[in-house]
Amino acid sequence: MIKNRNNLICVDPNKSSAKNTKSSESGYEKNRTHRWAILFLAVVAALFITGCASNAPLDTLDPAGRKSNDINNLINPIFVIAGVVFVFIQGAVLYLGWKFKVREPKDGEESFDGGYPDEEFPEQVHGHFAAEIGWTIGPTILMAAIAIFSVGALLSLDDVDAAPDEAVYPEMEVLVVGQQWWWEYQYYLEGVDGAEQPDFVTANEIVVPVGQDIRIHTTSRDVLHSFWIPRLNGKKDSVPGRTSPWVLQSNEIGRFAGQCTEFCGLSHAYMRMYAVSLSQENFQIWVDNQMRTREPLQEGDENYEGEQVFLLNCARCHIINGVTSRDTSGSVQLDTMALYGNIEEYRNHSDGTLSQGKYTGSANLTAGAAPNLTHFATRSSYAGSFFQLYPDAQEMADAGNYLDLAGSDYARGTLEAWLRNSPKEKPNAQPEQARGMPNLNLSEADIDLLVDYLISLD
Structure with a gap:
């Protein structure tokens, strides 16, 4: 002044x-x-x-199977420990930052260039023996404890030989085959040892009896995939030319969503699947129905014209056992392999086999395969489980009424749209490269007949 x-x-x-x-x-x-x-x-x-999120379909924190419980029992304590460590460390950082922040000197105070008054410069603890030992030994003990529990969980997950005391088919095994962009399931009711062929083949939805350990073998017919039903088990890679053993088990009746978790092409995000758990009694009914082959319809029969549309346009890739049979023996496996490759190569293949010598797929870039549709109407989804055939499927399956899907209200419009122009409905499928279903250029009349026929395949 x-x-x-x-x-x-x-x-x-x-x-x-x-x-x-x-x-x-x-x-x-x-x-x-x-x-x-x-x-x-x-x-x-x-x-x-x-x-x-509530009712999240891919929820790892809501286990419903033995393997998923093993995973959950590991990650929950780790999450708690990590949360405590995070709060402690971040709290300490924020507190120390606030307490020792650089401030402007008050009137009359002198400060050095760093901004602290001389008498308030924080005490330096570099070389403090007790502190340095503490923050070295503490995390080491913590990580060692986590490692011990992790190894225990890994050993439990790696145990694929457990078998239940009571089961409908105690020796049953399922070969899970990934391909762009859907899953095939080959059921061996008495196990793969000595079996000439699977008892039946289905797609998109793997059905198991509740409470029973089902040994599965994952493989691929084209590129790498990964099989994952988060509420039931962890992830298992499906590798061309190899089979990887795994166990699937559900503690409760219901339908559980899954997703391929290995990038397998441009339509990878649309490669989904379901595991359906049935009561022991309903599983036996389901198996009996799946083993039933179909008889070709005769002229004048209901849906005969729809079957003709199927034979003219769909039978090049899809199988309906008993209708599209390539072999007079009615062999499910020969029907299947007639589409997937040379039968002699299948019988003599030395790569990509189970220990019993069954073909599991060579490392081709394209599968050259399509889902078996023998009992299409008994499944709740199609097109790699991307579309729901029955809007009420989840509620019905969770209530134990999965077997009642066939004959219930279905999403006809969605199925018609799929048959009208499938590449438009499922993006990036690349049918021109033998990946995914092509546009068949069907007339509206043919689409109508074909939908009626497919819905009759119960």
Whole structure:
């Protein structure tokens, strides 16, 4: 401040400007800090909100099987430990940052260039023996404990030989074959040892009896895939030319969603599947029906014209056992292999086999295969489980009424759209490269007849 000749006190403009500038800069820094704090809190809130989903179809935190329980019993304690560590570390960082933050010196204080008054410079703990031992030994013990529990869980997951005391088919095994972009299931009711062929073949939905360990073998007919039903088990890669043993088991009746988790081409995200768990009694009924072959319809029979549309347009790729049979013996496996490759190669193949010598697929870039449709109407989904055939399938399956799907209300419009132009309905399938279903250019009349026929395949 200065005095003019009239003894009036005036403010030095240079000092006032400097003070205002300093105040402005301080306010800007505070506002910026507040903005970062708000952004941080928003991100944390968003992370918490993502965990609030209900009835999520791919939920690893809602186990319904023995293997998924093993996984859940491992990750839950780890999540708790990680949460405690996160809160402790982040809390300490925020507290220390607040307590020892650089502040502007008060009036009359002198400070060094770093911004701390000399008497408030934080104590340095570098070389503090007890502290350094603590933050070295503590995390080591924590990680060692986690490693011990992890190894135990891995050994449990790797146990694929467990068998139930009571089961409809105690020796049953299922060969799970991945291909772009759907799953095939070959059932061996007495196990793969000595079996000449599977007892029946289905697609998209693997059906198992509740409470029973089912040994499965995963493989691929084209590229790498990964089989994952999160509520029932962990992930198992499906590798061309190899089979990987795995166990599938459900503690409760219902339908459980799955997803291929290995990038397998442009339509990978649309490669889904379901596991359906039935009561022992209903599973026996389901098996008996799946083993039933069909008789070709005769002229004048209901849906005869639809079957003719199927034979003219679909039988090049799809199988209906008893209708599209390539072999007079009615062999399910020979029907299947007639489409998938040379039968002699299948019988003598030395690569990609189970120990019993059955063909499991060579490492081709395309599968050259399509789902077996013998009992299409008994499945709740199609097109790699991307489309729901029955809108109420989840509720019915969870209530134990999966066998009642055939004959219930179905999504006719969706099925018609699929038959009308499947590449449009399932993006990136690339049918021109033998990947996915092509556009068959069917007339509306043929589509109508074909839908009626497919829905009759119960």
